[in-house]
Amino acid sequence: MKPCLKLEEMEEIRPVKGVLSVNLPLILKWIEVIMQSLRGSFAEIDLEALQSNLSKIIQFCGTPGFVCPMIKANAYGHGDLQVGRALQDQGLQHLGVALVEEALDLRAAGITDPNILTFSTIGPQSVKSIIDASITPVVSSLVDLELLKDAVPVSSKLPVHLKIDTGMHRMGLPIDQLERAVEFFNGQTRLTLEGLCTHLSDAEDIGNLEGESFKQLNLFRRAWDFVQSLNPKFAHAYNSSGALGLHAHKHLEEWSAFTGFGIRPGIGMYGAVPESDSTLTQSQIESLNLVGAMTLTSVIGHIHTIESGESVSYGSKWTAQRDSVVATIPLGYADGIHRVSSGKGFVTHKELRAQQVGTVCMDYFIIDITDWPVSKQKVGLPITIFGGRPGACSASEWAGWGNTISYEVFTSVSSRVPRKYLPRS
Known part of the structure; x- marks a missing residue:
C-alpha cells in the first residue's frame, strides 16, 4: 500500500461525525499555494x-x-x-x-x-x-x-x-x-x-x-x-x-x-515512442501525433553572476569561458534528474533554451542563462524540463542525455515532486 495520500486524493476525505467540518477545497488550495512558494516544482499530468x-x-x-x-x-x-x-x-x-x-x-x-x-x-x-x-x-x-x-x-x-x-x-x-x-x-x-x-x-x-x-x-x-x-x-x-x-x-x-x-x-x-523503435517511419510517428502526458516544470530558484574561469557545482566539472549568469533549478537526482546527464541536458522557457551545466546535485541543477534577455534572468521564472508544451524538450531527449530510456525518465520522477492533474475538477 502507498504510505500516504496524494494531494488530489485528499478531496475524497470526508469529516467524521462529531468532528468539526472544514472547507477542504480551501485548505487544498492553501496547501498548493504553500507548496508552490516553497519550491515551485511540479509534474503536470494531462x-x-x-x-x-x-x-x-x-x-x-x-x-x-x-x-x-x-x-x-x-x-x-x-x-x-x-x-x-x-x-x-x-x-x-x-x-x-x-x-x-x-x-x-x-x-x-x-x-x-x-x-x-x-x-x-x-x-x-x-x-x-x-x-x-x-x-x-x-x-x-x-x-x-x-x-x-x-x-x-x-x-x-x-x-x-x-x-x-x-x-x-x-x-x-x-x-x-x-x-x-x-x-x-x-x-x-x-x-x-x-x-x-x-x-x-x-x-x-x-x-x-x-x-x-x-x-x-x-x-x-x-x-x-x-x-x-x-x-x-x-x-x-x-x-x-x-x-x-x-x-x-x-x-x-x-x-x-x-x-x-x-x-x-x-x-x-x-x-x-520507444527510443530503439525502428518499426515506424518518421512520417508515421508524426501522423500518430502522440503528446507527452507529463510535463516536468520548475522555477528559477537562485541566480549567480560568475566571472570567466569560475566553476559551478561539485567537482568543478564546468568552468565558465566568459562572464556568465547561471541559475539554480530546485530539482535534482532525488527528484528524477539523472546525475549521468550532467552537462548534457537542456531546459526551456517558452522559446528560450538553456543548457544544464555542472554536476547535477541531489536537490538542484544549474543552467546557463547568459544569453537570455535580462528581463528573463529572474528568480521565479517558470522553467520546463520536458513535456508536451510547444518547444519543450521531450522525455526521449532527456533519456538520450542520460543514456537511458524514456520509461526510466518517467518512473524516476520521485514522490518529492507533486503531481498536478489537468483538467482539474
Missing part, C-alpha cells in the same frame, strides 16, 4: 492527452479485440489512481499492473469496472487478496496454478491468463509444459483459461521476418492453437512497439488479423 494517445493507438491498430493499458509502477510515474480512473471513465475493460499490491490500491480507490490483470509472480501470501478483490492473475507456472486452484472456493470460478515463455526467458510457462497445463485445466473446474499471452524481447524488430519477434510469435501461435479446446477469449503479445510496428508494415496484415489479437499499450499511451 489526462486528456493520455486518453487521446490511447485512442490514437487503438485506432492505428485497427481496434483490436483486447486492449489492456499498462499502469504499473504508478502508471509510469503519472499516478496510477488518477490514470486508472481516467481510463475507467474512458470505458476500458482491462488494466494491467505488475504487482498485486498495485491492483489492490486501484480497487480500494474505486476502480471496480475494469478487469485488473497482474503480471507478477504469485505467492501463498497473495492468493486470497487476488480472489477477494476479483483480480485476474497472469500465471507463469504450474505451481502458481495449483496455488490458485486450492484457494478458490469449490463453487467459484477464477479467470486466469496463462503467460508463455517464447524467448524472453524472464517470466512465463516453458512451452514444453503447455500440455501439462492443458491437462491441469481439464482436470479441475475452479480456474478458467480466459487468455493466453507472451512478451516480446525485441518488439522493435517486428518488421523483420527473420527477427526474434517472429520466432516468438510463431511459437505463440502454436501455443494458441494448442489450447483452443479450453476456449480462451484473448491472446495478447504486443506492447506499444509491437502493436504499432505490426500495423505499420503491410506484409504483417495476417498477423494483425490473428484471432484474439490484443495489445498492452504502455509507453505510447504516455506520449513517447
Whole structure:
C-alpha cells in the first residue's frame, strides 16, 4: 500500500461525525499555494492527452479485440489512481499492473469496472487478496496454478491468463509444459483459461521476418492453437512497439488479423515512442501525433553572476569561458534528474533554451542563462524540463542525455515532486 495520500486524493476525505467540518477545497488550495512558494516544482499530468494517445493507438491498430493499458509502477510515474480512473471513465475493460499490491490500491480507490490483470509472480501470501478483490492473475507456472486452484472456493470460478515463455526467458510457462497445463485445466473446474499471452524481447524488430519477434510469435501461435479446446477469449503479445510496428508494415496484415489479437499499450499511451523503435517511419510517428502526458516544470530558484574561469557545482566539472549568469533549478537526482546527464541536458522557457551545466546535485541543477534577455534572468521564472508544451524538450531527449530510456525518465520522477492533474475538477 502507498504510505500516504496524494494531494488530489485528499478531496475524497470526508469529516467524521462529531468532528468539526472544514472547507477542504480551501485548505487544498492553501496547501498548493504553500507548496508552490516553497519550491515551485511540479509534474503536470494531462489526462486528456493520455486518453487521446490511447485512442490514437487503438485506432492505428485497427481496434483490436483486447486492449489492456499498462499502469504499473504508478502508471509510469503519472499516478496510477488518477490514470486508472481516467481510463475507467474512458470505458476500458482491462488494466494491467505488475504487482498485486498495485491492483489492490486501484480497487480500494474505486476502480471496480475494469478487469485488473497482474503480471507478477504469485505467492501463498497473495492468493486470497487476488480472489477477494476479483483480480485476474497472469500465471507463469504450474505451481502458481495449483496455488490458485486450492484457494478458490469449490463453487467459484477464477479467470486466469496463462503467460508463455517464447524467448524472453524472464517470466512465463516453458512451452514444453503447455500440455501439462492443458491437462491441469481439464482436470479441475475452479480456474478458467480466459487468455493466453507472451512478451516480446525485441518488439522493435517486428518488421523483420527473420527477427526474434517472429520466432516468438510463431511459437505463440502454436501455443494458441494448442489450447483452443479450453476456449480462451484473448491472446495478447504486443506492447506499444509491437502493436504499432505490426500495423505499420503491410506484409504483417495476417498477423494483425490473428484471432484474439490484443495489445498492452504502455509507453505510447504516455506520449513517447520507444527510443530503439525502428518499426515506424518518421512520417508515421508524426501522423500518430502522440503528446507527452507529463510535463516536468520548475522555477528559477537562485541566480549567480560568475566571472570567466569560475566553476559551478561539485567537482568543478564546468568552468565558465566568459562572464556568465547561471541559475539554480530546485530539482535534482532525488527528484528524477539523472546525475549521468550532467552537462548534457537542456531546459526551456517558452522559446528560450538553456543548457544544464555542472554536476547535477541531489536537490538542484544549474543552467546557463547568459544569453537570455535580462528581463528573463529572474528568480521565479517558470522553467520546463520536458513535456508536451510547444518547444519543450521531450522525455526521449532527456533519456538520450542520460543514456537511458524514456520509461526510466518517467518512473524516476520521485514522490518529492507533486503531481498536478489537468483538467482539474
